[in-house]
Amino acid sequence: MTNATDLPAPGFSCGLDATLRVIAGKWKPLIIYFLVQGPNRYGALKRAVRGVSDKMLIQQLKELEADGIITRHDYQEVPPRVDYTLTPLGRSLAIALAPLCEWGSANMAAVTHLLEERARWQATPPAHATAGG
Amino acid sequence: MTNATDLPAPGFSCGLDATLRVIAGKWKPLIIYFLVQGPNRYGALKRAVRGVSDKMLIQQLKELEADGIITRHDYQEVPPRVDYTLTPLGRSLAIALAPLCEWGSANMAAVTHLLEERARWQATPPAHATAGG
């Protein structure tokens, strides 16, 4: 980040905005990051992300492919065999994701705790939660 | 990141998952990143993010506050004056966001182009786009 006192921006809050368009989607960052390990088959991806449905996985995979982040290789054999690989662009994005990963690891305890707090906060009577502070 | 050939993972794709919970939301990363410049008023945030509605901005701000990423200070004066500041935790998250920002800047041209491509792809007849591939 530049001087942090001069990073205003015309329409973008810097490239962050651009990046967000690409990684938008509940599973994309996870998919991308998982793929840094190397090419992986559909099934492996599905097992790795754990929780994602076929629909979502396929959808995100397609968008990622359309965005030039990954490439799909169909071996055209039976039983079906397909694998997904990060493109150079995708790889660079993955490494940019690393700090976020590290942050999460470093603060996982806090995050876990916070998430619980938030859940409680959200369960608060939507009436006029201004009180309680 | 480590060797990129040895960063598998148990149930989490590393802390990335945890981080994603915190920055989930169309505007959060932008808000966080904008705040690294220092404390900012509601209006400044609104102008900076540009495109966000009051509803969304307030909502995300509240969640960020609940998550311990930012703090809100109400000067209790009139006309109203409130400002938001990154907590140490928030600051650390912001710096983890920097690489993403840089990636976006570095690849903005490509991303912009890709986005157009995707828009075109999405406009494709949803019938059975299996063809043409």
Added chain:
DNA sequence: CGGCATCCGAAGGGATACTG
């Protein structure tokens, strides 16, 4: 195994109007 289509509920998020 890998993938697609459909249905459906939940959440996201914009527009507008109102308050102090």
Added chain:
DNA sequence: CAGTATCCCTTCGGATGCCG
């Protein structure tokens, strides 16, 4: 200026079922 509330449409995303 800062924030709240409501309406309402869109997107996200999960469950299920079917196909090559």
